[in-house]
Amino acid sequence: MQGGKTPPTVEVFNFAVADDNSYFADGIAVHNCDRYASHDEGLGRGVYPVRDVPSYPQHPHERCTLAPAPVADPREVVAALRSQFGLDEPTTTVAAAFVPATDIAEAEAFARSLGVPDVIYGEPRRRLDAVAKNALLNAANVTNEALSELAARGIPLPPNVRILRDPYNMNAMAHYQPSKDTMTVNTLHRFWRRPEVATEELRAASWLVAEKPADVIVHEVGHYLHLTGQPTSAIDAARTVLTPAEAEVGIGVSRYAATNQSELVAEVFVQRFRGRPVSDDAMTLYRRFGGPDL
Numbered sequence: 534m535q536g537g538k539t540p541p542t543v544e545v546f547n548f549a550v551a552d553d554n555s556y557f558a559d560g561i562a563v564h565n566c567d568r569y570a571s572h573d574e575g576l577g578r579g580v581y582p583v584r585d586v587p588s589y590p591q592h593p594h595e596r597c598t599l600a601p602a603p604v605a606d607p608r609e610v611v612a613a614l615r616s617q618f619g620l621d622e623p624t625t626t627v628a629a630a631f632v633p634a635t636d637i638a639e640a641e642a643f644a645r646s647l648g649v650p651d652v653i654y655g656e657p658r659r660r661l662d663a664v665a666k667n668a669l670l671n672a673a674n675v676t677n678e679a680l681s682e683l684a685a686r687g688i689p690l691p692p693n694v695r696i697l698r699d700p701y702n703m704n705a706m707a708h709y710q711p712s713k714d715t716m717t718v719n720t721l722h723r724f725w726r727r728p729e730v731a732t733e734e735l736r737a738a739s740w741l742v743a744e745k746p747a748d749v750i751v752h753e754v755g756h757y758l759h760l761t762g763q764p765t766s767a768i769d770a771a772r773t774v775l776t777p778a779e780a781e782v783g784i785g786v787s788r789y790a791a792t793n794q795s796e797l798v799a800e801v802f803v804q805r806f807r808g809r810p811v812s813d814d815a816m817t818l819y820r821r822f823g824g825p826d827l
């Protein structure tokens with residue numbers, strides 16, 4: 534029998550298919566996929582109000598699917614859902630207290646948790662002997678201790694931190710490279726074998742102001758803050774050797790501070806960060822050389 538208003542194109546026994554591919558048995562619609570899909574009452578094609586969703590499945594080989602369809606602007610729906618699930622509420626990240634890591638993966642994870650975007654500690658493919666392993670872990674933990682102390686004071690950290698063998702800077706236990714915005718800690722330097730002992734020696738020789746190994750890293754972050762955003766010419770100027778009168782003031786800080794403007798700033802930065810006294814003359818030079826505010 535024919536069903537619906539549209540003339541059937543096929544009729545077998547009591548089964549009919551209309552032009553719009555609606556199927557009828559004894560005049561009752563049994564296969565309404567196309568009708569359901571083309572239904573439009575102003576909400577969009579194939580979209581029904583919740584209370585009027587057609588029964589489903591309509592017939593044994595139903596291939597349709599039912600899915601929730603937002604009728605509002607998708608951006609509004611997303612905003613409402615984000616608000617409902619609290620996705621945009623500010624998360625207060627409290628920097629975890631520093632605890633020395635027992636392996637490199639743990640140390641790297643800690644540095645990342647402080648918000649340093651790019652952290653590479655060690656060279657995974659390189660086989661390290663016990664001495665090298667010890668130096669790497671010492672360097673990682675000392676670096677993390679300093680970074681966590683700096684982060685706790687809200688001081689920006691260098692975006693790239695590398696702890697690796699740096700044969701091109703053999704005389705530096707760490708250095709900051711403005712062109713790469715990277716602080717590199719050199720595990721080849723003997724300092725990292727016994728950082729506490731080495732710090733004591735450097736301090737005893739008045740070479741550095743460092744009172745603990747982490748101060749070596751604070752010194753580098755001082756360079757980072759000093760040199761960040763400065764044009765190359767200013768960076769070169771910062772390396773300018775001190776005049777005899779300036780060097781006289783610098784030596785009152787440390788012998789290293791007397792070498793050039795950049796080192797004076799980094800050494801005074803450590804003293805200021807640690808809340809140790811700095812002479813007025815040294816502060817005057819620190820400000821004149823563009824030392825970072827603290």
Ligand SMILES: [Zn+2]
Binds near residue numbers: 753756796799
């Ligand atoms: Zn330096």
